[in-house]
Amino acid sequence: MRMPTPTRLRTNQNTPQNTRKPLDSRDPFFDNAKFLLIVLVALGHSWEQIVSGTHTLQAVHTVVYAFHMPAFILLCGYFSQRFTGRPDQVRKLIEGVLIPYLLFEAAYSATYSAVRGEPYTFTPTEPTYLCWFLVALFLWRLSTPLWRAVRHPVPIAVVVSLAAGLTTMGYDLALPRVLMFLPWFVLGMNLRPEHFALLRTKAARRCGVVALVCAVVAAYLWMPAPDEHWLSMDVGYTELDISWPQYLAVRVGIFALSAVLVAAFFACVPRRRTPFTALGAATMYPYLLHGLLIRAGEAAGLYPVLKDLGAVGQVLLTLGVVTTVFLLSTPPVRKLFRPLVEPRLPRGAVPVDERSK
Template identity: 35%
Template sequence: MMSSTPQTPADVLTGPVARPRRRVPFWDNARYACIVLVVLGHAIQRLTYDSDIAMALYLSFYAFHMPAFAIIAGYFSKSAPPNKKQMARVITDILVPYIIFELLWTLTKWAFEGEANPNLTQPSWTLWFLLALGIFRLVLPYLALLRWPLLWALLISVGAGYLPNVDSTFSLSRTLGFLPFFVLGWWVREHDLVNRLRLIDFRPWWLRALAVLVFAVNGFIAWNWIGVWKSVDLNTWFFYNDSYAALGAQAWWSGGIRLLLIVIGLLLSVAFFILIPRGTHWWTKFGQYTMYVYLLHSFVLYPFRESGILRNAEPTWIWLPTVILLSVVIALALATKPVRWVFRPLVEPRARWLFSDARLTEGPRRDDPTGSRRPRER
């Protein structure tokens, strides 16, 4: 099997590789499937207030879609100390787009709501993941120095929930919460488990059937005890954003709940990866541009969420499939070339003026911040 050639956004600046390698479509397929679930989750969120079916669906994939995304991002990250060009790419690929889109959200809220409180320390809506990617890369070289980095990441995630001052400021609570998944992705690549165990090629029918069964059980549990999950606000637990006390769990063993959710997220992520197509399809290439979809889809959904059109939307059997279909269409449209051409200065700014040495921004390729290496478009 050919290598999956993991790359970080900075790898394109470390010099040409000695031997080109075949691109593995599995990773692009997985990225795109994840981003479709992100759009779908944000789209049906307003339906969950009035529809138990929508809430069950929401819980079913919120249990794993961001953990899976974090695993992919970790797999395509390196733990070596960054050089100057790699550090510059963190600024241009993550920090500058974060500031740009925070300013856009401030203008959007002012235009539609009549007020706005610009605050770069409090990420707007989906922007928390950009900061998380930056922080992940900052801490990974230090975690990699330690013995048992996975265990330390797990202790940090579970322990952070006990600290009420670890909150949404700079998305720290979510970043620490999802840290084990990111470190797991890096650890899998670091030990070359994908190639050694043929994890992409090995997919017998019984393994796929088991993955389907896992999702069937997941859906059954989400639906059959929907009243319980609503009463404990399970959806907010999946955000990894609040302390245990804020979630109403003040017992000493509350961290065990997060540990259980991490195990569930890992199990469902594995089932998800098993079911991801291995071959190249017409939509595979869109997996290279997930950050466009991630950053832009919230502006598309914002009018629908705030207008109230999705509240009391009945009958559910019409509205829910319609929203699902529209979510897929939005995820496709925002990854197309015309959209990328228009929004590239915002999503992928070069920001040469920002650096004392403009050569730090030079490079033959552009990458998605989740690690997808791709040719630079003209």
């Protein structure tokens, strides 16, 4: 997503004091991480179309889902640390999250209607497909001042997350996901550059690679995969058909496992500029657009053909998705879709307190 980096967080902590980068420079580590995560998001959504019955791909898919959204949400919290609710900040939040949500919620509802023959309904309180993340980001960021005001925010957020799974709330405003993923956002708010610096070493990278490989091997051996709702965080314990003590035990275990995998992922992220670093500043575009292409592939009957090709089809789909994410992040695509992804409110629509600038 397009998340402005707090100025005070941009300094590379591994750089000597007298050679630190200017405060207005971007840290390529975070742009690299954001781009890699959006690639994993797109791959996860695409693999869902062919994953059933594919043992190896299902294992990889499970591991990716165990950490890619927690890591993305953690970065959202990290880059929300300066949000205080000033009018100019709220304006940017409306322009960059709320309005795109409404536009793409309408687009995805229309797409589902066209592809699957479902009646067209536009219900903004019930997010369609990947639009849930925009609702969640809007609510998480609005709650930032609250978490800054309480003591021990991360443990409190964990309690809220676990308690949410013990309820039978509906999916209005994607509240199950908003609350269950909340600890990652709050954790990100409380991280500092020195915490990431611990993961930006050769030793951490070696450990990260080992952890990710071991996770894939374990997922491969642990087949069939667990219910996908455990990692999607969209239902409570009653719908998982287990007792509440079992639910709490598994959720705590998932938190621990995801934390290890999130750390392993960040340890493997390149620290220097790469061919895709610049694209990491505009991940909102591939995030919002790739789902429409997935539904177009569904309408074209693409996925049964790829599935019949076996491993070759999996490789072709993976390469196609990575290429598509690259293309959707490029300046021409961003220029074309900017009115939808980064709309601008007319001046005066949301008053801006000049003193807060």
